[in-house]
Amino acid sequence: MTHPHVTDKHPGELADVPGWFPPLDQMLFTWFLERQHRQGTHGDLLELGVYMGKSAILLGRHLRPGETFTVCDLFEGEAPDGANQAEAAKSYSSLTRQAFERNYLSFHDTLPTVIAAPSSVVAEKVAPGTCRFVHIDASHLYEHVHGDIGAAHDILLPDGIVVLDDFRSEHTPGVSVAAWEAVLNRGLRPVCLSTQKLYGTWGDPEPLQEDLLEMLRQRTDVGLSVQEAAGHRLIRTRSRGMKPPPFPTSRHYVAPVPAPAPAETAEPRAARPARPAPSRARRLARDLLPPVLTRAVRRARASRA
Template sequence: MANAQATDKHPGELADVPGWFPPLDQVLFTWFLDRQEQQGTGGDLLELGAYMGKSAILLGHHLRGGEKLTVCDLFESDAPDGPNQAETTKSYASLTRQAFERNYLSFHDTLPTVIQAPSSVIAKEVGPGTCRFVHIDASHLYEHVYGDIGAAREILLPEGVVVLDDFRSEHTPGVSVAAWEAVLNRGLRPICLSTQKLYGTWGDPEPVQEELLTMLRQHTDCGLSVQWAAGHRLVRTRSKGMQPPPFPRSRHYVPPASAPQTPPASRPRTARPARPRSHARRLAVDLLPPVVTRAIRRARTSRA
C-alpha cells in the first residue's frame, strides 16, 4: 500500500481528500445506501478505520433524520499491540484526528460520533442490531479483522450490508483469510466483489444481487462476471474507466479561474491592387493625335 500524503488544505471536492476510495466503490456505496433509503431501511452507519475521511464523508451524506454515523480510528493514538503499531507507523504516520475532522467539516455541518480507540472497543460503543451499513477498513492483521467481522455481525441489522476493504491485496493476507473464513464458517454471504472490497450480508443476498446485476449491466464502464464457489454466487466487478458519482462540493470549493480570452489577431493590411483603366478611358487616349499621345506618355514617364 502506498502512503497517501496528508494535506493541510481544506478540500474543495471529495477527490481532494487523501485516501484509497476508487470510483467503482464510490458508485457501489452510493447504490447500496440509496437502495436502503428507497426501501425504507432505517439504521445507523459505522466505519472502522477512517484515515482522512474520504469514505466517511460519503457515508455522512446518506444520513437521514434520527440516524447517526459512528467512526472508530486510532488516529495518532498508540496501537494496542506491537504488530498493529508497526502497521500504523508504516502506513498511517501522517494521520491525525484534526486532519480527519477538518476534511469532514468541509462537507458537513457537524462531526460524526468519533471514537479514538482500537476497533476492538466498538461492540461496547455501538448497540447490537442498530446499523444498516458497516465499512471495515481498520487494521489489516488477521486477529483484528476477525474481531471486527464478529462485531459487525452483532451490530448489523438482519439485512444490513458489511464491506470489507483490502480483502484480496497481496500486502493484506490477514484480511483475505478472515474474510473468506467468515464466508465459509461464519455465515457471511457475499453480495459482490470489487477490485478492492467485498460486500456481504448475513441476510439473503439474492434480492439485492438481482437488482445490482440489473444496474451494473447498464454500465459500459464496468466489467462484470458471475461465478459460483462453495455454494455462493460471486458477482465480480471491475472498473473500465468508471467515473465517481456526482457528489456535492465542499464549502471551501473555489472554481478554477477561467483562462483569459485572447483577442483575434488582426489581419495585415495588403496594398490595394492598381485599378485597371476603364475601357472608355483607354478609348479616349487612343483617339488623341499621335503627337499628344507621345507627350502624355513622356509626362507619365518623367513623374515615375
C-alpha cells in the first residue's frame, strides 16, 4: 500500500482503525474462521504484516482457549535488505508497535504473541503444522512473498487456510508472481478470490468451495462467478454495496449523542386583512337610509359588479 495513515486516538469501532480491510474480506475471514469452529478444527492463528491491526483485531476475536495468535511485523525495525527498507519507508512510515498495540488492546484484553522482525524469522518461531489460518500481508517483493508462502505451507495444518493479500494489485506484481507460482508449481489450491486477496489451501478445496458457494448464492450483496483455469476452480467474488459484518465495539466506544428534536410550535394563523374604515358618506347613508332601500342599493351594486 502507498498511503500511510497517522493515528493517535483509541478506536471506538473496527472502522476507526486505519488500514485496508474491505467489508468483503471481513465477511470472508469471518466465514472461514466460523466454519473452522463449526467443523471442530483447532489450531493457531498467524498474521505476517499487521500495519495498524485492523485484520489482526478481527482474527483475535476468533481465537479459542488453548490456541495461540502470533503476529509478525518489522514495526520500527530494520528491514533485511535495501529494497524492503525502501518499501517500508514509503508505505509504512507511520507504523509503530505502540500504535498497533494500542489499537489491538482497545478490543482485546491481552496482546497476541508479537514478533518484531522480518517475516523470514517466522519459520524459526512458529512450529510446523500448528496453524489453521495464516494471513500474509507483509512485504510485497517477490523474494519475500515467495519465502512467506513457503513458511505458511510448513506452518499450516493439512486443511489450513492461507490468505495472500494484494495478489492482483497493479503496484504489487511481486505478490502476483509469487501467488500464481505457488498455485502452478507449489501445490497451493485456490478456494476463492476477492478483489484484494487470494484464499487457498494445500488440502482439498472442494468441500470448502461447496459450502462457500451455498453461502454466497444466498447473498444479494456479492457478485459471484466461477471459472476454470489450469485445472483449478476459481470462485471470484466482488462487493455489491456490502456492509461490514457486525463486530463488537471497543472499550473506548462512545455512542453518538442524538441530535435534539426540533421544538414543535403551532403555526400562527394567517392574519385577516383589516377592513378599510367606511367613508363619511357611506356612514351617513347607512345611518339615514331605511333598511329596505339600503338592501336595494346593495343588490344594485352587486349586479353591476
